[in-house]
Amino acid sequence: MILFNSDYTEGAHPAIMQKLMETNMEQTVGYGEDAYCGQAREYIKRACGAPDAAVHFLVGGTQANTAVISSILRPHQGVLSAESGHINVHETGAIESYGHKVLALPSEDGKITAKQVKTAHREHWKDESFEHIVQPKLVYISHPTEMGTLYTLEELEAIRLACDECGLYLFMDGARLGYGLCAPDTTVTLNAIAAICDVFYIGGTKVGALFGEAVVITNPELQEDFRYIMKQKGGMLAKGRMLGIQFGELFRDGLYYDISRIAIDLAMKIKQGALKKGYSLFMDSMTNQQFLIVDDARLAVLKTKYGFTYWQRYDEEHSVIRICTSWATRDEDVKKLISDL
Amino acid sequence: MILFNSDYTEGAHPAIMQKLMETNMEQTVGYGEDAYCGQAREYIKRACGAPDAAVHFLVGGTQANTAVISSILRPHQGVLSAESGHINVHETGAIESYGHKVLALPSEDGKITAKQVKTAHREHWKDESFEHIVQPKLVYISHPTEMGTLYTLEELEAIRLACDECGLYLFMDGARLGYGLCAPDTTVTLNAIAAICDVFYIGGTKVGALFGEAVVITNPELQEDFRYIMKQKGGMLAKGRMLGIQFGELFRDGLYYDISRIAIDLAMKIKQGALKKGYSLFMDSMTNQQFLIVDDARLAVLKTKYGFTYWQRYDEEHSVIRICTSWATRDEDVKKLISDL
């Protein structure tokens, strides 16, 4: 079986494993206060062009999302998110478990718009009973989205403007950020993201690390006491230097981008191969997740050789499947897949 | 100004006030353990045909909803509700504040169907990632709904059946239950509700009491330790006998029904009056809430003499307003309103 189920079917990029091995017997203090974490923070601030940002390394995405969101919101405030947002559908209600409602906005492609944000804000405040309704205070976006789509720079800037007008904070879930940064034709850079968002994170788990997400808080108002909340939310690692070592490798010389590009290139091959063979795309993705519409007979065959994610039924005879690539995907496996499509 | 804003614009029914006065100087123990509460519990169990039910008196609807829901669910479980359900939109996220996601189902008329319940359950369990998704465990319905509509007995029985098939509990928010029980042509009785639901409450605040809701737990599995949870959720009143006295009056000789009938009769007059004058109904309600489509010019005039709830915009020139009646609504005010429509 060849697995295209996700971008975390293998371990870590070999350079990361190598560094973990080399440093294994060194002694450091715990909880992210070691020199490796310090160094990695500097790399990331440099890569973001954000020297005053606070950078924190958390174990995983659920912890990053709960720590960020619950560090910002007061009890009566909620977070606007696309219906398909990871926090809304795939974290077993972790945000609600800390007391906050996810205010879901309809979305076909995983994205939300500045207009939706402004409308949600206006609808809230013009309601006679606004105090009986959860107050929107934070906007959560994923880039790339859970459907592989990307915001344009203009869209992000418009959302920022909407947030400024409405007094909302903007938080980007970048669990797959590398694939967004390296997608063909995008103009959304890490610098732009750091300038636009109040807080965002750079995903490691799905972009070559064993695990780990780097939360970058650019808005100084939101920086206070974040480590307490990381700890409370289970996001702080005892052997914290492992996160510093991994993000150090990823951001010292651009490995994060290299890894992402490999995955993107292979994903584009799959996409072109599928289109050439007459497949339709469920979602036109420029990132490492590809969503194909497959007829059920073919699906049954593919399942015997390949792992992938069954996304949803398309019509009575077709299904949508998600295929993921990563730095570890082998060119030969992609060729086989295309040939079997 | 004549107010039709809600069914709680006045104090309590005079018989209740009278009894509160008469008993004012009596001494009783607190927290609902007095004889008045004991007596009122017996009246309610008799009225429900549910001798083994546990009956608890809570201060208000938000406390009743949070106490019931959080007494039932484990942390990863959520509650299915119509999008328009009170818990989903008008309690400032109280359910989420205790950790649970409200799983909103689309609804045009405030009701949900047995089919929606079964589908939600099936969708959950067939998802590959079901453990990453909040598990539906409880169904919340309002009767009457927030839009004045009513379930038929057949619909309720079908939902019960769906719950049984799916291993779900059924909870009815009866904040306006009296108006449902006394609506023209309904066959949904209190006995039927007690037989169908695992837990429900009989609203006092909106049906003649100063405040108070009587939670009836018919499913013995759900009865344990409920008073702890009432207390924790702010639902337990120190001078608890006030709730017993009020519900005693309401259920000793059928005052609860008398009160509801008055409101219904007046609401039907308004409805017929409006229809006769050519108004359209936004929702065809048989209960004490009436939803009229009003053109904006007329609306401006009405607002100078009457209070009501602005519900939503209907189209560019029309709005939807909600008009409520209660036991305290005066016949002459209804006549004036109809004449001014």
Place this chain on the structure above:
Amino acid sequence: MILFNSDYTEGAHPAIMQKLMETNMEQTVGYGEDAYCGQAREYIKRACGAPDAAVHFLVGGTQANTAVISSILRPHQGVLSAESGHINVHETGAIESYGHKVLALPSEDGKITAKQVKTAHREHWKDESFEHIVQPKLVYISHPTEMGTLYTLEELEAIRLACDECGLYLFMDGARLGYGLCAPDTTVTLNAIAAICDVFYIGGTKVGALFGEAVVITNPELQEDFRYIMKQKGGMLAKGRMLGIQFGELFRDGLYYDISRIAIDLAMKIKQGALKKGYSLFMDSMTNQQFLIVDDARLAVLKTKYGFTYWQRYDEEHSVIRICTSWATRDEDVKKLISDL
């Protein structure tokens, strides 16, 4: 049986009942936005000498405590309280149910000291692992305490100073505030409390109202969005004018003080009577709660005629009981009790 169990064994002061009756058929809007609430807010601000305070009427003490505390704290912050504080022992973990740890400080008499506050703050910040420990951010005191004791003005000022030095907020639970204000020899006035605390509440339930607590937020930083949180925590009453009417009566012409004085006078009679008969006091209280040490034989006799609270065992042959008076306590019942002691 004559009940001295608590200060809420009867209904409301007759003047309050009278006013509720008189206004019963008036129409008002709900949720505390009516004129009665407006008027009562003005009376209270005047009584506090705090024209810029925000005043909110909540249903009961548990809701007042959870609303205030969760409106102030971030998730990693906790509230310092005497071990015996109501929030720590008698609200079924309501504060924890909203996510916050109560940081209990030892106390013999229900009070805490400025020194304890400063020590707790210093201990936190000097700990190497401070980010792994709940951060103290708020000080909760009860006045009178749960043991009937009172802070002196000097003690309160010292706690205020400690809070200022440590960056902590100060919250006073005044569930029995009247009995504190009217205690013999105290110099702690309502004006002083308003000047010293960031937020406090004036108890109604235990001081002559049917129910209700008036939260007074003097610190403008803490005023934003409080009504949302009241609603979420179940503290907002639909027929809100009932709270305005009650607090209006209590604060229009000083009824709150009159009520308290009656209870204090009777409590002092009981105390003097007990001392004269050779009883020892468990706690020397100047308020309406009296704590007597009673030998178990006598206790058995008293129980046949009087209700009171069994507080705790004192030694093998003695117990501590709590006797409460209120505005409704009858002089003749106090005489009987003293004679039976």
Place this chain on the structure above:
Amino acid sequence: MILFNSDYTEGAHPAIMQKLMETNMEQTVGYGEDAYCGQAREYIKRACGAPDAAVHFLVGGTQANTAVISSILRPHQGVLSAESGHINVHETGAIESYGHKVLALPSEDGKITAKQVKTAHREHWKDESFEHIVQPKLVYISHPTEMGTLYTLEELEAIRLACDECGLYLFMDGARLGYGLCAPDTTVTLNAIAAICDVFYIGGTKVGALFGEAVVITNPELQEDFRYIMKQKGGMLAKGRMLGIQFGELFRDGLYYDISRIAIDLAMKIKQGALKKGYSLFMDSMTNQQFLIVDDARLAVLKTKYGFTYWQRYDEEHSVIRICTSWATRDEDVKKLISDL
């Protein structure tokens, strides 16, 4: 600088690193459903003599504690713990953040007794106001404790019996379990623990793994839906096989014990060395944490060469320090330390 600060100053045991390297490019599904996790579960069930246990791998101790505790308790229930218990003092209120009060019991040595458990239970249920008080439902113990002490088998059996009598569950935090199992003279085996506890965990982070804790649920009542709660609480790892691989190494051939024994042997050397030099022990520990009383002058010197934890002040001239050993501690460093004591 030589660090004795904790048992997580290095990476993982070389055998673990080796296995992670070897398997790095293999493809597996995520979230702990791979064959490595399956295999490791079997090893652990075998080691525990508990074939019907449910075994789950979580990222860290805070997540393990919150997942276990919140999977068991209803909202009004709390967990009994020694005052010094990790959940009470060093997880930034994570348990409270999910709504539950930690019911702290006094303890000099980090242990609690069966008698304390029974007393706490009895005190709760005999209180007139028990419904106003958090209900004890779960007992949390650490073995070894946070002070390096150990329960005897008899003590554990007595606590089990107390739990059975009182209807309480028993949960053991085994973050340092290996050091307990391998301590000189203990008769507490993994089999005994599995037989005595309803649920416990086997710590990896502090016993040779990069990170990870293996939760073992022996009581079938507590097994349902645990993976949902793991996910919600941030305890589920995307690249879950890393936990399986690590615990597979640790439990295939007894590496977990070997690792623990190395640390214990070195700790005993330090202890004997210190005693020989006339030091007093703050706590007589048979595990890898040693607590020495050091005079402040000596402390200042030691700090220039060694890292350790400052535990607390002992008297005006002495402090308590904690010294930790692990599998990675070097014999030569121990010798140096002893010589410098």
